[in-house]
Amino acid sequence: MQLNNVVDCAAERQPADTAPLATAVQTNGIQNAVLPAAQFRREPRRRANCKARTAELTGAAALEAGLGHAIRHNALEVHYQPQYELESGRSCGVEALARWTRTTGEIVAPSVFIPIAEQSGLIHALGASILNAACLAMVAWERQNARSMILAVNVSAIQINNNFLKVLIRALEVSGFAANRLELEITESALMANTDLAIRCLTDWKNLGVRIALDDFGSGYSSLSHLSRLPVDCLKLDRSLVQMMTRDSKGARVMELMIELGRKLEMDVIAEGVETEQQFQMLKDLNCPRVQGFLLARPMPETLAGMTLNRPWGNRAAPPQPMRNAAGDSHAH
Numbered sequence: 001m002q003l004n005n006v007v008d009c010a011a012e013r014q015p016a017d018t019a020p021l022a023t024a025v026q027t028n029g030i031q032n033a034v035l036p037a038a039q040f041r042r043e044p045r046r047r048a049n050c051k052a053r054t055a056e057l058t059g060a061a062a063l064e065a066g067l068g069h070a071i072r073h074n075a076l077e078v079h080y081q082p083q084y085e086l087e088s089g090r091s092c093g094v095e096a097l098a099r100w101t102r103t104t105g106e107i108v109a110p111s112v113f114i115p116i117a118e119q120s121g122l123i124h125a126l127g128a129s130i131l132n133a134a135c136l137a138m139v140a141w142e143r144q145n146a147r148s149m150i151l152a153v154n155v156s157a158i159q160i161n162n163n164f165l166k167v168l169i170r171a172l173e174v175s176g177f178a179a180n181r182l183e184l185e186i187t188e189s190a191l192m193a194n195t196d197l198a199i200r201c202l203t204d205w206k207n208l209g210v211r212i213a214l215d216d217f218g219s220g221y222s223s224l225s226h227l228s229r230l231p232v233d234c235l236k237l238d239r240s241l242v243q244m245m246t247r248d249s250k251g252a253r254v255m256e257l258m259i260e261l262g263r264k265l266e267m268d269v270i271a272e273g274v275e276t277e278q279q280f281q282m283l284k285d286l287n288c289p290r291v292q293g294f295l296l297a298r299p300m301p302e303t304l305a306g307m308t309l310n311r312p313w314g315n316r317a318a319p320p321q322p323m324r325n326a327a328g329d330s331h332a333h
């Protein structure tokens with residue numbers, strides 16, 4: 001796709017008189033592409049724009065090729081961010097997150113490589129690889145700790161199709177991980193894109209026994225009318241709601257309502273992106289069942305996660321203390 005776009009970029013400048021195309025394009029194997037030399041010289045701004053676009057596209061093509069290579073050679077890592085029960089402080093699960101370090105040593109952010117994986121179709125192989133590895137890791141931890149926990153795995157909108165059922169069945173069979181502790185996180189926008197297909201697929205997945213969490217809930221165009229139709233077990237409240245909660249009393253009331261909404265719909269609730277003691281204490285006061293965030297534990301490699309899961313509150317040294325704001329008012333509601 002990227003190469004086609006590079007060719008399109010060259011075609012936009014197809015002239016009467018021509019010159020060799022930029023080196024960046026030649027490195028993509030387009031040996032005979034040509035540029036409008038005279039026109040190109042007359043239009044420096046356009047030339048700069050097109051050069052930037054070409055470089056960007058070339059970078060994306062290189063990333064796509066590198067990502068495909070990494071997936072084929074099992075070079076992607078899975079990191080795990082622990083989740084905690086607010087009442088007991090015990091770890092109750094992990095979210096599996098894909099991490100990619102290129103052979104050059106460069107770390108590529110998921111916000112960069114996940115969209116590339118989605119656009120290129122690599123997301124299917126990437127998703128299966130993360131799911132398989134995470135299920136195996138969970139089974140190994142459970143053998144060591146004799147504790148059952150939830151494994152949350154992100155599922156992209158592109159993966160919501162009939163084929164993912166086979167991927168799920170295989171991951172569960174190969175690992176022996178219990179289906180009822182696998183929680184598939186799906187964003188509300190992914191579900192709203194094609195609600196009928198989503199309901200069919202989610203129902204098939206749920207028939208295996210897996211749980212469904214609505215990820216980033218509250219960040220987009222939540223459709224409450226759809227919510228009652230969707231076979232969802234858990235609302236994962238978006239970090240923006242957590243941040244808004246401590247800004248003013250209205251933000252706090254919105255959070256209170258979201259937690260209450262989950263309770264009324266008999267869904268589990270987890271708040272993500274908990275980064276401050278104030279946020280933590282407010283969620284505790286609001287009886288939010290589960291939390292996840294940097295305050296408690298960052299995403300970490302498998303071996304470190306295995307040790308962190310045995311500690312109450314992860315990396316948080318002290319037990320929760322009541323917090324008071326500047327005016328001295330308790331945040332309890």
Ligand SMILES: [Ca+2]
Nearest residue numbers: 095154185215
């Ligand atoms: Ca997620």
